[in-house]
Amino acid sequence: MSRKQKGRARRLWLAAAVVLAVLILAGAGAVAYLLALQPVTLEGPAQSEIVQIEPGLGVLGIGQVLEEKGLIRHVWAFVAQAYLSRAARGLQAGYYQLSSDMSTAEIVTALAKGESAMRKVTFPEGYGLDEISALLEKEQVCERPSFLGAASDQAVNQVLGVTLPAKAGTAEGYLFPDTYFFAVGEDPVRVVQTMVSQFKIKFYDPIWLPAAARRPWGSLHQVVTLASLVEKEARADEERALIAGVLLKRLRQNMLLQCDATVQYALGQHKPRLTLEDLKVDSPYNTYKYPGLPPGPICCPGLPSLQAALYPQQTDYLFYVAKPDGTHVFSRTYEEHLAAKRALQGGH
Secondary structure (H helix, E strand, O other): OOHHHHHHHHHHHHHHHHHHHHHHHHHHHHHHHHHHOOOOOOOOOOOEEEEEEOOOOOHHHHHHHHHHOOOOOOHHHHHHHHHHOOOHHHOOOEEEEEEOOOOHHHHHHHHHHOOOOEEEEEOOOOOOHHHHHHHHHHOOOOOHHHHHHHOEHHHHHHHHOOOOOOOOOEOOOOOOOOEEEEEOOOOHHHHHHHHHHHHHHHHHHHHHHHHHOOOOOOOHHHHHHHHHHHHHHOOOHHHHHHHHHHHHHHHHOOOOOOOHHHHHHHHOOOOOOOOOOHHHOOOOOOOOOOOOOOOOOOOOOOHHHHHHHHOOOOOOOOEEEEOOOOOEEEEOOHHHHHHHHHHHOOOO
């Protein structure tokens, strides 16, 4: 082999070696990239948490947040995946439920689709604003102060087109007890509007409006307020309309309602047994002290209580006392009422 041929051979071998090295490096890089895309947790329990992606945070910034929280293996792999999948410019701000057993590609997809973390929240009948706001904060939907600020009478007006009395002040009573799905970090105004809209769908449109055309015994606010008392006083569904009838009969006879639940509301706490001193609390919600209905609802009543308040049972009863099982003994006179109380107390 001539010197020229040997030189040519050496150059070919060198070129081949360079190509091979490049291929090896490329392959190693591809393997490293694929490994970097793998979930942080491949076996065993995964780490799951709510992650806030703030508005204006770039791809690199998002990757750094995710890496710091232990949800991705490498920032560079996240950035590369975001650009290669053409999702880099579409990553959305919000709160996300992410887990360490998700691949980087799955996380990028979730952020690109705006799949915000959701919470299933159930509000039982009879919850008040304090209990609703506490549950929303616990579920990370929104903070208590922001929700309480949004739950105004103006929110009711915006959804129902109804102006509540100035003394009402809040949306209490109009936040319908139900199961909802809210995003983590949800706008509290939207939460309030959603719950009032459910009141509109379940009661206002199908039940109240037809009844209003026939002139019911009171205004919407009066009916909802009475329903909130029924919600707190009644345990058995079959007694709700009767309790509403007793309370309405007392109102019409200008008797004090003397409803324990309103005193509990005025005190701001639930007490197993009210004292004589408790009954003296100076509040317009104290129906032992002030005549008529309280200024507004003391809780958010459910549909059975709303219907009972709208269509109370006609009755001669003026009193009732609770039995241990939650049902009541009803009486027509004060003497009968005292006798019923003595009987329930064992004759003392």
